[in-house]
Every structure is written in C-alpha cells, then in structure tokens.
Amino acid sequence: MQGSLLAVLVLSVLLAGLARRFNLSAPLGLVVAGLAISTIPGFTNIELDPELVLYVLLPPLLWSAGLESSYIGLKRNIGPIGLLAVGLPLATTFAVGFVAYQTVPEVTVAAGLTLGAIVAPPDAVSATAVGRKLGLPRGVMTLLGGESLLNDATALTAYKVALAAAIGTSASWGTGLVTFALAAGVGVAVGIVLGSTIAYIRARLDDPLVESALGLVAPFVIYLAAEEMRGSGVLAVVVAALILGQRSFHAGYQTRLQDVAVWKAFQLVLESFAFLLIGLQLPTVVGELKGIPALVIIVSSAAVFMTVLLVRIVWMYAFAYLPRLGPRRADESPPSHAQVFVVAWAGMRGVVSLAAAFAVPITTLSGEPFPGRPHIVFLTFVVVIGTLLLHGLTLPWLIRRLGVQGDDARSDAIATAAAQEKAAQAAADRLEELLADPATSDVDERAADVLRAWNIRRRNSAWERLGRDADEIGESPTSTFRRLRLEMLAAERATFIAERDAGNIDDEVLRSVLHGLDLEEATLNQS
Structure with a gap:
C-alpha cells in the first residue's frame, strides 16, 4: 500500500x-x-x-x-x-x-x-x-x-x-x-x-x-x-x-x-x-x-x-x-x-x-x-x-x-505606475538626504549619478508599460537597459560555471555568486 x-x-x-x-x-x-x-x-x-x-x-x-x-x-x-x-x-x-x-x-x-x-x-x-x-x-x-x-x-x-x-x-x-x-x-x-x-x-x-x-x-x-x-x-x-x-x-x-x-x-x-x-x-x-x-x-x-x-x-x-430591491441598496449597481x-x-x-x-x-x-x-x-x-x-x-x-x-491588468498597471512614482520620489529624497549627510559626503559623484539613474529607470519603467507595445514605438530605454543587463548577467553566469568546471572555484562559491546573479535577474524581470 x-x-x-x-x-x-x-x-x-x-x-x-x-x-x-x-x-x-x-x-x-x-x-x-x-x-x-x-x-x-x-x-x-x-x-x-x-x-x-x-x-x-x-x-x-x-x-x-x-x-x-x-x-x-x-x-x-x-x-x-x-x-x-x-x-x-x-x-x-x-x-x-x-x-x-x-x-x-x-x-x-x-x-x-x-x-x-x-x-x-x-x-x-x-x-x-x-x-x-x-x-x-x-x-x-x-x-x-x-x-x-x-x-x-x-x-x-x-x-x-x-x-x-x-x-x-x-x-x-x-x-x-x-x-x-x-x-x-x-x-x-x-x-x-x-x-x-x-x-x-x-x-x-x-x-x-x-x-x-x-x-x-x-x-x-x-x-x-x-x-x-x-x-x-x-x-x-x-x-x-x-x-x-x-x-x-x-x-x-x-x-x-x-x-x-x-x-x-x-x-x-x-x-x-x-x-x-x-x-x-x-x-x-x-x-x-x-x-x-x-x-x-x-x-x-x-x-x-x-x-x-x-x-x-x-x-x-x-x-x-x-437584496438590491430594498431602498438601502437600490442605488448599487x-x-x-x-x-x-x-x-x-x-x-x-x-x-x-x-x-x-x-x-x-x-x-x-x-x-x-x-x-x-x-x-x-x-x-x-x-x-x-x-x-x-x-x-x-x-x-x-x-x-x-x-x-x-x-480589465484588471490595465487598472493594476496604472495603480502600480502611480505607486512607483511616489516610491521613486521617496527614494530620490532619501538619496539626497544621505548625500547631504557629512557621514556620507565622501561618496563618489559617479556612484551618486548611477543611483539617480537607476531610480529614474525604476520610475519610468512602470509608465512605459502603459503605452503602445514595442512593435509600434520600438524598444524603450528601460527595455534596452534590461535586455543588455540580462545579456551581461548571462555572460557572467557562464564564466563562473566555466571557472568551476576548470577547478578554479568550488561548488559552494559558485552557488553563492549565482544566488546574487539570480536575485538581480529576478529584479530586472519584475521591473
């Protein structure tokens, strides 16, 4: 049995x-x-x-x-x-x-x-x-x-x-x-x-x-x-x-x-x-x-x-x-x-x-x-x-x-874009607060620009999904960034696996670095 x-x-x-x-x-x-x-x-x-x-x-x-x-x-x-x-x-x-x-x-x-x-x-x-x-x-x-x-x-x-x-x-x-x-x-x-x-x-x-x-x-x-x-x-x-x-x-x-x-x-x-x-x-x-x-x-x-x-x-x-025949709910659709x-x-x-x-x-x-x-x-x-x-x-x-x-997908996309706009603004405000803090005054300006650009990309990605598709207007800047970064991640992953196969790194090391790449890929696919 x-x-x-x-x-x-x-x-x-x-x-x-x-x-x-x-x-x-x-x-x-x-x-x-x-x-x-x-x-x-x-x-x-x-x-x-x-x-x-x-x-x-x-x-x-x-x-x-x-x-x-x-x-x-x-x-x-x-x-x-x-x-x-x-x-x-x-x-x-x-x-x-x-x-x-x-x-x-x-x-x-x-x-x-x-x-x-x-x-x-x-x-x-x-x-x-x-x-x-x-x-x-x-x-x-x-x-x-x-x-x-x-x-x-x-x-x-x-x-x-x-x-x-x-x-x-x-x-x-x-x-x-x-x-x-x-x-x-x-x-x-x-x-x-x-x-x-x-x-x-x-x-x-x-x-x-x-x-x-x-x-x-x-x-x-x-x-x-x-x-x-x-x-x-x-x-x-x-x-x-x-x-x-x-x-x-x-x-x-x-x-x-x-x-x-x-x-x-x-x-x-x-x-x-x-x-x-x-x-x-x-x-x-x-x-x-x-x-x-x-x-x-x-x-x-x-x-x-x-x-x-x-x-x-x-x-x-x-x-x-x-129940809608009663006076209290007669006005409900x-x-x-x-x-x-x-x-x-x-x-x-x-x-x-x-x-x-x-x-x-x-x-x-x-x-x-x-x-x-x-x-x-x-x-x-x-x-x-x-x-x-x-x-x-x-x-x-x-x-x-x-x-x-x-039409939940459309309304969800609009609500998500509006919420993402507020979230991106909050992130931008927090970034400027941190950059103005003397404790982080030594942050490289290029690093700050990368963080600002990343936040702008997150802000725009939700709105871009509400427009016409890529067949009509071509690939958006956010989509281009995502596609190129995913290709880069694939190249990194292949290199790490090849290094493991050659005996240069251990399986435990490989699993650790792949976990980080997987998390970034998941973030890109959700953005």
Missing part, C-alpha cells in the same frame, strides 16, 4: 507537469487519469484514508490559499463571501439531505443531512485556476477564493453535527447548533492566538531558513490544536494564514522569496496527489454497491446531482439581486448576469468531500449498520466526479462565451 501511494504521488506530479506543459486543466486531467489508472492491477486497492486528507493534505492547502488571499478584498466583500461560504453550504446540506431521504430507502433524515454536508463545499482550487488563466475580474476571483477558504469549515462542522445525530450521540438539534457555534468560535480563537504567536516568533528570528521551516509546520500544528479543542481546524488554519499573510510584507526579502518558492511547489504536489486520488477510488466505491437496485442508484444519483447544481444557481441569483452565472457554475467538488464520505463509520453506537453508508459514499463520488467533469469541461468555454473578463 505504501509503495502504491508513493507511485501515485510521483505519477501525479508528472501528470500535472504534462498538463501545465500543454496548457491543459491539471485537476480535470488528473481525475480522468485516476479513473483510467484505477483499472490497472496494483492500483485497484488504493483506498482514500480520511485522516490523510483531513490532517495531511487539507491544512497546507488551506494555509497556502490563505497566505495568497487579500485581507482587504475579503473584508470588502465579507457579506457576499459569507453568503457563499456559510449560507450556501448550509442550504445545500438541507436540500440534499431532504432529496436523499426521499430517494434512498435506507437513509434516515440525519444520514441524509450527513450526505448533504459532505457534498456541500465546492473545491475552488480548479475554478480559481481556470479563472486566473482566463482573466476573470478580480471581484469574481475574490468571491471564489473567499468561498474556498471558509466553506470547508462550515460544511465540516455541519457534517460533525449531522453525523453525531446519525450515530446517536447528539441529543437534539439545539445541541447541534451549540456544537456548531462552539466549533466555529474555538476555531477562530485558536487561529488568532496561534497565528499571532507564530507571527511574533518569526518576526524575531532573523533566520530566513528557520522562518520558512516554521511556516511549513504551522498549518499542521494549528489544525491539530483546534481539532483537539473541539474547534474547527479549518477556520483556525484560515484565520492564522490570513494573519501571517498580512504580516509577511514586513518580513525580510529572503524569507518572502523562500516562502513563495516552497509553497508553490508544495501546493502543486498536494493538489496533484489529491485529484489523482479522487479518480483512483472508483473500484472501492463501486465494490460497495452490491445489493442496491440499479433503478434506485440511477434515480438517487440524478436527483442528488441536480439538487447540488440547482441550489447553487438559485442561491447565487437570489442573493445577487433580491448589480453584478452582470454573466458574472453571477460563472460563479454559480464554479461549484466543483473535491477530495475533502470524498474524505468526509469515507470517514462515515460503518456502524452506529447501537451496533446497527450506518443507514445507507455505501450509497452515501457512491453519491458523493457521483457529485465529485460529475461536477469536476461537467464544470471543468465547460467553465473555460463559458467564461469566453459570456465575455466575463475584466
């Missing part, structure tokens, strides 16, 4: 690399590949371990998303995000629970609500990836990103409450609501305390390597601590990640560079592994359906799947337009129908839903079989695979067809 999981991990990264190479949807391709690979001997017995997903895969993925999120954007859109991340999962839980209770004979009300909570949270990783690639407006991306951060917490907490009722440990729905509120409150508190503590420690370490290492283990520690205190580990990780993400701007440049590189690679590995695991569950899921009539399977699958789709669409349109539909169609489910389904116990506390467990696992698989295939195949076409693309 361990060897098979290692093979799956390696294969998932290779397939993700191929998908990126040919500009394909990696999540969709990995799921389809997993379905195909699940028929190969040696890969037919790989079962999804719920603890692997909930304690190993989920925390770092949430942490990475939280670090990249905009606290300002989330705060500005807290109302719509709350409706998507809290209201919609709960509405889906109750709607799917009712439909499952009506269409699956073995399922009780509590078991149906358990299924509803399992399939409630969309996995927005693939949706945001598609949206970013196709240029969705930032407002839409903020909604999808905010939803993906918080909906798992809502759904998993509702799952715990419904599961407790199904197995016989919850006395009443009032107790369930208290449990829900307590889990959310404890999760937020743990996230604030541990997130602030880790930020305080990292700010005083002054050791980029240790700071990055602490960031790597932080999501696991925070998630486990919150779960041990009967809180929401998901909320704790998200809150802590938002705190660390906001304070990362004050960290040293080495820490930021390391964090970005490490988390990008780590995120690719975990996401690839998770999506390939989804497809590999086909033999396990199908094998548990023995004895269930085919008609019941077909009817319940269609009913639950359509309910998941329709609840999201109805919810999106209802809360996008109905509503979102376009195309934008609303794109967000409504970006409801792909993922590995968290499957993990929750496999975590459903086989028996209740009374020793009776859990009502309809095989059917619940299969319906979860249908929803996950169905939404990934349906939305994954149609969402890119839909975005292009409806023209839901923003």
Whole structure:
C-alpha cells in the first residue's frame, strides 16, 4: 500500500507537469487519469484514508490559499463571501439531505443531512485556476477564493453535527447548533492566538531558513490544536494564514522569496496527489454497491446531482439581486448576469468531500449498520466526479462565451505606475538626504549619478508599460537597459560555471555568486 501511494504521488506530479506543459486543466486531467489508472492491477486497492486528507493534505492547502488571499478584498466583500461560504453550504446540506431521504430507502433524515454536508463545499482550487488563466475580474476571483477558504469549515462542522445525530450521540438539534457555534468560535480563537504567536516568533528570528521551516509546520500544528479543542481546524488554519499573510510584507526579502518558492511547489504536489486520488477510488466505491437496485442508484444519483447544481444557481441569483430591491441598496449597481452565472457554475467538488464520505463509520453506537453508508459514499463520488467533469469541461468555454473578463491588468498597471512614482520620489529624497549627510559626503559623484539613474529607470519603467507595445514605438530605454543587463548577467553566469568546471572555484562559491546573479535577474524581470 505504501509503495502504491508513493507511485501515485510521483505519477501525479508528472501528470500535472504534462498538463501545465500543454496548457491543459491539471485537476480535470488528473481525475480522468485516476479513473483510467484505477483499472490497472496494483492500483485497484488504493483506498482514500480520511485522516490523510483531513490532517495531511487539507491544512497546507488551506494555509497556502490563505497566505495568497487579500485581507482587504475579503473584508470588502465579507457579506457576499459569507453568503457563499456559510449560507450556501448550509442550504445545500438541507436540500440534499431532504432529496436523499426521499430517494434512498435506507437513509434516515440525519444520514441524509450527513450526505448533504459532505457534498456541500465546492473545491475552488480548479475554478480559481481556470479563472486566473482566463482573466476573470478580480471581484469574481475574490468571491471564489473567499468561498474556498471558509466553506470547508462550515460544511465540516455541519457534517460533525449531522453525523453525531446519525450515530446517536447528539441529543437534539439545539445541541447541534451549540456544537456548531462552539466549533466555529474555538476555531477562530485558536487561529488568532496561534497565528499571532507564530507571527511574533518569526518576526524575531532573523533566520530566513528557520522562518520558512516554521511556516511549513504551522498549518499542521494549528489544525491539530483546534481539532483537539473541539474547534474547527479549518477556520483556525484560515484565520492564522490570513494573519501571517498580512504580516509577511514586513518580513525580510529572503524569507518572502523562500516562502513563495516552497509553497508553490508544495501546493502543486498536494493538489496533484489529491485529484489523482479522487479518480483512483472508483473500484472501492463501486465494490460497495452490491445489493442496491440499479433503478434506485440511477434515480438517487440524478436527483442528488441536480439538487447540488440547482441550489447553487438559485442561491447565487437570489442573493445577487433580491437584496438590491430594498431602498438601502437600490442605488448599487448589480453584478452582470454573466458574472453571477460563472460563479454559480464554479461549484466543483473535491477530495475533502470524498474524505468526509469515507470517514462515515460503518456502524452506529447501537451496533446497527450506518443507514445507507455505501450509497452515501457512491453519491458523493457521483457529485465529485460529475461536477469536476461537467464544470471543468465547460467553465473555460463559458467564461469566453459570456465575455466575463475584466480589465484588471490595465487598472493594476496604472495603480502600480502611480505607486512607483511616489516610491521613486521617496527614494530620490532619501538619496539626497544621505548625500547631504557629512557621514556620507565622501561618496563618489559617479556612484551618486548611477543611483539617480537607476531610480529614474525604476520610475519610468512602470509608465512605459502603459503605452503602445514595442512593435509600434520600438524598444524603450528601460527595455534596452534590461535586455543588455540580462545579456551581461548571462555572460557572467557562464564564466563562473566555466571557472568551476576548470577547478578554479568550488561548488559552494559558485552557488553563492549565482544566488546574487539570480536575485538581480529576478529584479530586472519584475521591473
């Protein structure tokens, strides 16, 4: 089993690399590949371990998303995000629970609500990836990103409450609501305390390597601590990640560079592994359906799947337009129908839903079989695979067809140029202060001129990107400087490598000097 999981991990990264190479949807391709690979001997017995997903895969993925999120954007859109991340999962839980209770004979009300909570949270990783690639407006991306951060917490907490009722440990729905509120409150508190503590420690370490290492283990520690205190580990990780993400701007440049590189690679590995695991569950899921009539399977699958789709669409349109009928929001411009539909169609489910389904116990506390467990696992698989295939195949076409693309790149360039103008002026003022200081009066005038010229180049580069392209007006002075300096860096790099090959310098020396050249090249490519 361990060897098979290692093979799956390696294969998932290779397939993700191929998908990126040919500009394909990696999540969709990995799921389809997993379905195909699940028929190969040696890969037919790989079962999804719920603890692997909930304690190993989920925390770092949430942490990475939280670090990249905009606290300002989330705060500005807290109302719509709350409706998507809290209201919609709960509405889906109750709607799917009712439909499952009506269409699956073995399922009780509590078991149906358990299924509803399992399939409630969309996995927005693939949706945001598609949206970013196709240029969705930032407002839409903020909604999808905010939803993906918080909906798992809502759904998993509702799952715990419904599961407790199904197995016989919850006395009443009032107790369930208290449990829900307590889990959310404890999760937020743990996230604030541990997130602030880790930020305080990292700010005083002054050791980029240790700071990055602490960031790597932080999501696991925070998630486990919150779960041990009967809180929401998901909320704790998200809150802590938002705190660390906001304070990362004050960290040293080495820490930021390391964090970005490490988390990008780590995120690719975990996401690839998770999506390939989804497809590999086909033999396990199908094998548990023995004895269930085919008609019941077909009817319940269609009913639950359509309910998941329709609840999201109805919810999106209802809360996008109905609140604006009131006097307080009548003057606000509503979102376009195309934008609303794109967000409504970006409801792909993922590995968290499957993990929750496999975590459903086989028996209740009374020793009776859990009502309809095989059917619940299969319906979860249908929803996950169905939404990934349906939305994954149609969402890119839909975005292009409806023209839901923003002009964020242009507005960002203007804002960046304006900010760069202020930053360059501040740098120029500081330089003149330093040159006027007697302590630095011996600075060579040529060095001062180089510094002034570099600052002017930084000031002009942002504005030059707003004009016509190089095909129309030729190469700008800043572009010429960048091109020539990059050629010089390439010549330096080749010389250092040749010196190492000739035995004149050691590998350690080579790595040190190349690091400096790499940093300068990164600066030139970003300017």
